[in-house]
Amino acid sequence: MQLRLYREVLALAVLSGATLTAYGQADPIKFGKPDPQDFEAKNFVADSAAEAVVLCDFGRSRFAMVDNDFKVVFDRVLRIKILKKSGYDWATLKVPLYKKDKQEEKLTNLRGYTYNMVNGQLTKDKLESSAVFSEQTSVNNSIRKFTLPNVRVGSVIEVAYSVSSDFLFNFQDWQFQNSIPVRWSEYRASIPEYFEYKMLMQGYETLAEQERTDGSAQFTLRSAGGFIEGSSAFSGGGGRQAASSETVTARVTNYRWAMKNVPAFLDEPFMTTADDYVSRIDFELAGVRWPNQPYQSVAGSWEKINTSLLEHENFGTQLKRGGFLKEKVAAIMAQHSDLATRVAAIHQLVRQSVKHNGKSGFYATSTLRHAYDQHTGNAADVNLLLIALLRDAGLEANPVLLSTRSNGMVNQSLPLLSKFNYVVAHVALPEKQEMLVDATEELLPCGTLPTRCLNGQGRLIMPRAQESRWIDLQPTQRFVEYRKVELKLDERGALTGSVHQEHGGYYAHHEREQLHTQGEKKYMEELAKRHEGWNVGKFAFHQQEDLSKPLSLDYEFAVTGADASAGTLYLNPLREFDSVKNPFVHEDRRFPVNFGAAMEETTLLTITLPTGYETEELPKQAIIDLPDNGGRFMYSATSQNGAVQVVSRLNLRKPVYSAEEYASLREFYTRMLAKHAEQIVVKKKS
Numbered sequence: 001m002q003l004r005l006y007r008e009v010l011a012l013a014v015l016s017g018a019t020l021t022a023y024g025q026a027d028p029i030k031f032g033k034p035d036p037q038d039f040e041a042k043n044f045v046a047d048s049a050a051e052a053v054v055l056c057d058f059g060r061s062r063f064a065m066v067d068n069d070f071k072v073v074f075d076r077v078l079r080i081k082i083l084k085k086s087g088y089d090w091a092t093l094k095v096p097l098y099k100k101d102k103q104e105e106k107l108t109n110l111r112g113y114t115y116n117m118v119n120g121q122l123t124k125d126k127l128e129s130s131a132v133f134s135e136q137t138s139v140n141n142s143i144r145k146f147t148l149p150n151v152r153v154g155s156v157i158e159v160a161y162s163v164s165s166d167f168l169f170n171f172q173d174w175q176f177q178n179s180i181p182v183r184w185s186e187y188r189a190s191i192p193e194y195f196e197y198k199m200l201m202q203g204y205e206t207l208a209e210q211e212r213t214d215g216s217a218q219f220t221l222r223s224a225g226g227f228i229e230g231s232s233a234f235s236g237g238g239g240r241q242a243a244s245s246e247t248v249t250a251r252v253t254n255y256r257w258a259m260k261n262v263p264a265f266l267d268e269p270f271m272t273t274a275d276d277y278v279s280r281i282d283f284e285l286a287g288v289r290w291p292n293q294p295y296q297s298v299a300g301s302w303e304k305i306n307t308s309l310l311e312h313e314n315f316g317t318q319l320k321r322g323g324f325l326k327e328k329v330a331a332i333m334a335q336h337s338d339l340a341t342r343v344a345a346i347h348q349l350v351r352q353s354v355k356h357n358g359k360s361g362f363y364a365t366s367t368l369r370h371a372y373d374q375h376t377g378n379a380a381d382v383n384l385l386l387i388a389l390l391r392d393a394g395l396e397a398n399p400v401l402l403s404t405r406s407n408g409m410v411n412q413s414l415p416l417l418s419k420f421n422y423v424v425a426h427v428a429l430p431e432k433q434e435m436l437v438d439a440t441e442e443l444l445p446c447g448t449l450p451t452r453c454l455n456g457q458g459r460l461i462m463p464r465a466q467e468s469r470w471i472d473l474q475p476t477q478r479f480v481e482y483r484k485v486e487l488k489l490d491e492r493g494a495l496t497g498s499v500h501q502e503h504g505g506y507y508a509h510h511e512r513e514q515l516h517t518q519g520e521k522k523y524m525e526e527l528a529k530r531h532e533g534w535n536v537g538k539f540a541f542h543q544q545e546d547l548s549k550p551l552s553l554d555y556e557f558a559v560t561g562a563d564a565s566a567g568t569l570y571l572n573p574l575r576e577f578d579s580v581k582n583p584f585v586h587e588d589r590r591f592p593v594n595f596g597a598a599m600e601e602t603t604l605l606t607i608t609l610p611t612g613y614e615t616e617e618l619p620k621q622a623i624i625d626l627p628d629n630g631g632r633f634m635y636s637a638t639s640q641n642g643a644v645q646v647v648s649r650l651n652l653r654k655p656v657y658s659a660e661e662y663a664s665l666r667e668f669y670t671r672m673l674a675k676h677a678e679q680i681v682v683k684k685k686s
Contacts, residue, residue, distance in 0.1 A: 025211075025256065028186050029056040031077050031111065031160040038081055038156050039117045047181045050264060051087030054182040055079040055156070061172045062190040064164075074163045074172040082155045090180070091151040093159060095144045103166035107144045112159040114148045125150040127159070169298070171197055171283040176259040177205060179266070179274070186258040187281065192217055193251040196286045198414065203279025204590040209258035217252045248291065257281060269583040270593045272405040272455060277591040284414055300415040306465040314363040315384070315399075322388030324369050329392045339395060340435070343427055346393055347439050347446040350386045356440035362401055362423040379422050379440055386439045387425045396428040400436065400471050402458035405596070409456050412470065424453060426460050426471060436471070443512040445547040448477050451506055454596040454655070475597035475655060480504030480550070483577055485605040489682070491613065493569050494561030504550035506597055511551050515544065524555065531576055533559050569613070571680040574648060577603050578676055584666040592656050593665060599652040607644045609682055615639040617681035624671050627664055630654050633672045637680065644680055
């Protein structure tokens with residue numbers, strides 16, 4: 001449905017500026033008037049660890065009538081203090097813009113200054129138009145990028161601009177939190193009664209200010225004999241037939257949100273994307289309500305999305321165009337009567353025929369035949385071809401839309417196609433078995449999703465829209481590592497030994513990728529670099545090509561000892577084979593720990609002692625459990641017949657641990673690593 005007002009209807013409309021901006025609060029920042037206190041170093045003690053700090057970020061969105069059409073106008077003033085050289089990048093800013101057909105977003109009234117205090121005098125350098133560049137990122141998206149001049153440590157940079165948008169559905173969102181501290185962030189929005197938006201607040205920081213007030217706006221309308229689509233919006237009738245004018249008054253709701261002293265959002269280990277957790281507010285157009293007309297919902301639905309995708313030339317239409325490989329498909333069908341085996345054979349055909357170019361997407365870039373002929377394509381080129389061939393092979397296969405971990409979580413209550421960026425295949429097998437299949441990874445077995453896809457749920461797109469549903473993107477593999485180490489110790493503390501290690505599940509995929517990229521020799525050189533003093537000798541890889549089995553590696557190594565024998569030897573062998581740092585350094589965490597899949601790591605280590613030596617001290621046995629059966633760590637060290645055996649087992653049973661479980665998980669790792677750090681003491685017999 002068109003939401004703009006047709007030109008032939010409206011010749012003039014005037015919004016009452018006084019009512020639209022009547023928030024009852026002065027603007028928190030005035031462009032061109034920096035605060036002298038911003039140049040005093042003592043004000044930034046609390047931000048000493050940051051490379052820069054946002055002094056004030058103020059935005060305002062409102063509706064205006066431009067060229068006889070409703071537009072959304074967004075105004076912004078931003079001021080940042082540069083604290084370190086590493087913060088110079090904050091002097092380069094980007095404004096995303098969208099364009100489709102004849103409608104577009106325009107950047108206007110761009111201004112900027114860099115302020116410096118030089119010999120007690122405030123200087124300012126102006127942003128020149130020559131420093132503004134445009135960068136086309138896709139067919140419909142571009143970025144205006146600009147860099148403030150003469151930036152140094154202690155500079156204050158300031159920019160102001162407006163964005164005028166033809167897209168009423170694209171009401172400006174606002175982010176209060178950033179990767180640097182924010183002293184004050186404020187957003188205001190004025191929305192006439194004709195438009196209803198869903199407002200979604202997310203994040204963990206609290207609002208310092210929140211207001212909602214009512215105002216009004218006047219529109220002076222002149223008709224040229226046409227109508228306003230949707231209902232002859234302001235006439236109350238069936239469309240004007242003669243030129244006329246009238247003035248209407250619309251209610252306007254004014255919103256104001258502000259946050260103060262917002263801490264920097266820092267990336268943590270084992271998370272999806274910061275966009276899932278930063279404090280922000282998003283807007284989605286739900287409907288329009290013209291005077292004297294019933295409410296019109298413009299919100300999408302999952303059924304509508306399902307239908308539009310199946311009708312799209314680069315999605316549903318392509319699923320019917322796999323026939324150019326009918327001979328290869330027929331041969332696979334003849335060879336494999338078992339359906340699961342047939343799926344694996346089709347998966348192998350696609351995986352070997354079209355290489356993933358690293359780009360996401362759920363629309364094919366061209367035809368499936370073109371991707372096949374070029375032997376490369378994005379995720380949709382690969383996986384839509386996979387679905388088409390699975391169907392041709394007699395299997396019930398359908399697309400699953402998803403959002404990758406780096407793209408963020410999908411809100412199931414908001415049917416928005418734009419939140420997705422990837423597609424995989426869903427295959428229904430007999431006895432209600434299901435498979436999720438992705439052919440973009442050359443070194444992943446059939447039925448295993450890449451870790452980037454392990455992100456909540458995906459939307460299954462079915463031939464009948466009402467059968468569309470959500471699918472859990474559950475991992476079918478774990479991170480599995482097994483290591484058996486045989487060591488021989490001499491009286492000088494030197495060690496020689498052999499290692500047999502197996503990487504299974506997602507660890508196998510990661511290590512196969514490294515091996516494929518580096519080659520065997522380079523791979524082993526990198527392994528030796530991670531162990532100080534190691535000299536790696538013979539090595540051999542096994543099961544490199546059999547993706548259904550762990551990647552196995554056997555190698556020998558030696559570590560030199562002291563120049564002379566010692567009466568007492570101190571050993572800490574597990575530190576060479578397991579992590580020595582706790583990845584969870586912060587005391588608390590407000591969002592989940594997302595490993596993607598469960599984890600299992602086992603190390604069996606045997607040390608043969610030199611003749612005439614015995615163990616004097618061994619670490620005690622330990623069993624550490626996470627609450628609610630979330631995981632377990634077991635450790636034991638025993639001595640018998642001139643040898644020491646150490647066993648370490650880590651089992652994390654859940655792919656995701658909630659923020660409430662973080663403290664337990666952090667303590668779990670702390671105690672496990674402390675146990676690994678305990679020494680084995682070996683002493684020469686009396």
